[in-house]
Amino acid sequence: MRFALDVYRRLLAVQIRAQLQYPVAFALDLGGTALILIVEFGSLALILQRFEGIGGWSLVEVAFLYGMVEMAFNTMDMLFSGFDPPVFGRLVRQGQFDQLLLRPLGITLQVLGSRCETRRLGRVVQGGLIFMLAVGLVDVRWTLLKLVYLPVVFASVVSFFGGLFIIGSTITFWTVESIEAINVLTYGGHEMMTFPMTIYNDWLRRFFTFIVPAIFLNYYPALYFLDKPDPFNLPPFAPFLAPLAGGGILAAALAFWRFGIRHYASTGS
Amino acid sequence: MSRIIVVSNLQKHFRVFKHRRGMGGAFRNLFSRQYKVVRAVDGVSFQIRPGELVGYLGPNGAGKSTTLKMLTGLLVPSGGELWVNDRVPWRERQAHVATIGAVFGQRTTLWWDLPVIESLDLLQYIYKIPPHRFRRNMAEFRKMLELDPFLDTPVRSLSLGQRMRADLCAALLHDPILLFLDEPTIGLDVVAKERIRQFIRHVNRERGTTVILTTHDLSDVEKLCERVMIIDQGRLLFDGALDTLRERFGGKRALVVDFAQEYDDVTVADAQVIERDGRRAVYQFEQEVLTASELIGRLSARYRIRDLSVREPDIEATVRRIYEERLLEG
Numbered sequence: 001m002r003f004a005l006d007v008y009r010r011l012l013a014v015q016i017r018a019q020l021q022y023p024v025a026f027a028l029d030l031g032g033t034a035l036i037l038i039v040e041f042g043s044l045a046l047i048l049q050r051f052e053g054i055g056g057w058s059l060v061e062v063a064f065l066y067g068m069v070e071m072a073f074n075t076m077d078m079l080f081s082g083f084d085p086p087v088f089g090r091l092v093r094q095g096q097f098d099q100l101l102l103r104p105l106g107i108t109l110q111v112l113g114s115r116c117e118t119r120r121l122g123r124v125v126q127g128g129l130i131f132m133l134a135v136g137l138v139d140v141r142w143t144l145l146k147l148v149y150l151p152v153v154f155a156s157v158v159s160f161f162g163g164l165f166i167i168g169s170t171i172t173f174w175t176v177e178s179i180e181a182i183n184v185l186t187y188g189g190h191e192m193m194t195f196p197m198t199i200y201n202d203w204l205r206r207f208f209t210f211i212v213p214a215i216f217l218n219y220y221p222a223l224y225f226l227d228k229p230d231p232f233n234l235p236p237f238a239p240f241l242a243p244l245a246g247g248g249i250l251a252a253a254l255a256f257w258r259f260g261i262r263h264y265a266s267t268g269s
Numbered sequence: 270m271s272r273i274i275v276v277s278n279l280q281k282h283f284r285v286f287k288h289r290r291g292m293g294g295a296f297r298n299l300f301s302r303q304y305k306v307v308r309a310v311d312g313v314s315f316q317i318r319p320g321e322l323v324g325y326l327g328p329n330g331a332g333k334s335t336t337l338k339m340l341t342g343l344l345v346p347s348g349g350e351l352w353v354n355d356r357v358p359w360r361e362r363q364a365h366v367a368t369i370g371a372v373f374g375q376r377t378t379l380w381w382d383l384p385v386i387e388s389l390d391l392l393q394y395i396y397k398i399p400p401h402r403f404r405r406n407m408a409e410f411r412k413m414l415e416l417d418p419f420l421d422t423p424v425r426s427l428s429l430g431q432r433m434r435a436d437l438c439a440a441l442l443h444d445p446i447l448l449f450l451d452e453p454t455i456g457l458d459v460v461a462k463e464r465i466r467q468f469i470r471h472v473n474r475e476r477g478t479t480v481i482l483t484t485h486d487l488s489d490v491e492k493l494c495e496r497v498m499i500i501d502q503g504r505l506l507f508d509g510a511l512d513t514l515r516e517r518f519g520g521k522r523a524l525v526v527d528f529a530q531e532y533d534d535v536t537v538a539d540a541q542v543i544e545r546d547g548r549r550a551v552y553q554f555e556q557e558v559l560t561a562s563e564l565i566g567r568l569s570a571r572y573r574i575r576d577l578s579v580r581e582p583d584i585e586a587t588v589r590r591i592y593e594e595r596l597l598e599g
Binding site (some may be wrong): 007010015017018021094095096098101102103104105106153265266267 | 394
């Protein structure tokens with residue numbers, strides 16, 4: 001285990017050093033993504049100000065949702081870059097995946113270590129800034145439990161999206177044509193989580209409650225952190241289901257991934 | 270006698286999705302899929318002793334790469350048995366690949382953006398190579414493969430030949446007992462090819478590493494391998510010494526004759542005209558029936574000859590004949 005972690009650290013170091021070989025490109029990437037986020041959130045803020053909030057949520061409360069998702073999603077996007085489905089699909093088609101299988105290391109570890117998009121760091125930091133701004137303005141009544149639960153929610157959102165990435169990559173063992181289906185969940189889920197659930201119609205909300213339990217990852221924990229009432233009357237433990245939802249998706253994804261590897265070994269394509 | 274590889278009745282069948290053509294076909298593809306079974310490897314058996322250097326030949330799509338992928342543990346066979354170094358490769362992938370080295374043609378095992386030396390350092394760590402062994406191997410390979418001029422160059426900036434040398438070094442640093450090479454000289458110039466061949470021979474003779482190489486370039490086989498296996502359409506057509514192959518299927522020698530003037534009829538007894546182009550004619554003859562000098566005698570008695578040369582049957586033509594005429598079937 002210690003060896004595995006150390007190898008992972010070294011593989012990541014390779015990726016980071018490779019990206020730092022082009023410092024100008026790296027800086028431009030960071031700056032560019034910074035601009036996108038500011039424009040994105042700026043336009044959202046302008047709209048929300050005009051309507052004085054959305055679905056009973058004020059601008060700063062939405063910023064709380066938004067900041068958390070941006071932080072966690074982009075952290076995931078950085079750590080799981082190797083599992084980004086189109087990137088992974090290329091790895092398989094170009095035969096580099098076979099090269100990884102020829103090394104005496106676990107394959108999951110190697111795919112994780114095969115890529116690390118450090119430029120996502122820009123969006124992580126900005127998501128963090130928006131989140132901190134929201135926390136400052138909305139005046140959260142902190143308790144010990146809230147302080148402990150906050151990083152758990154963060155990790156759960158990371159696991160959830162990481163799981164979706166792994167599922168998408170595994171699908172590329174069978175077909176590259178169906179990646180869009182999983183992208184709808186990944187990027188749609190990301191988009192959906194930035195807004196309060198009250199703005200969606202019932203079937204969409206039910207889908208994200210019972211089929212893909214994304215509602216428990218950001219919305220319900222936010223209700224708890226901001227001491228807002230639950231409009232859907234779920235049991236009172238609903239805000240605490242985040243680790244179950246995130247961890248569950250990740251575990252299911254890893255099981256599917258193992259199955260996919262076995263399939264790959266029997267077809268080679 | 271000990272065997273490092275035992276393959277018996279090895280099979281690999283793929284189900285290939287048959288695409289229907291056109292819009293209507295694409296639509297029907299969505300609902301009912303048709304498959305056909307491709308027998309990429311169809312009952313192959315062979316054994317390899319430690320220290321052998323074996324050439325594995327076959328046209329494109331013959332099943333070479335599929336066999337190699339099973340031997341290296343990347344693919345699970347559909348049937349038959351496969352033991353490499355007393356292991357079933359795919360069952361213990363990590364333990365298996367730690368004892369083998371593999372260079373797969375155009376792909377590199379090295380990290381694209383890292384200087385060569387740092388890739389090698391990383392491999393030392395991954396394969397847990399003891400420092401003294403690493404140093405000793407590096408010293409040997411640096412000299413043999415002339416790595417020094419580009420050790421600090423990132424892999425992406427290397428020429429094809431340099432990359433192949435770096436990859437060979439990378440594949441051998443952990444002292445594998447088996448080395449798999451898929452098209453090791455493809456795309457290289459003559460000098461680079463020769464250097465690679467010398468190195469492969471060195472590794473096989475001095476280190477006792479068992480080597481299996483696939484190639485399109487038959488001069489690789491002629492210069493390196495004593496044993497040849499030929500596969501086509503998933504079946505092993507020949508497995509034996511290169512000399513046997515040449516003797517049995519070497520075909521006929523040919524005499525290329527340039528006449529001093531044009532003749533209408535140039536036929537000679539016991540020899541066959543296989544090419545005719547203006548004043549040039551090529552005769553094929555069998556050594557046992559007619560010697561070259563006898564043929565030349567018969568020709569010069571009847572025609573005025575300007576130039577002559579004997580064309581030896583080459584291994585390439587031999588192998589092509591084996592594929593085309595399916596000489597070894599049945």
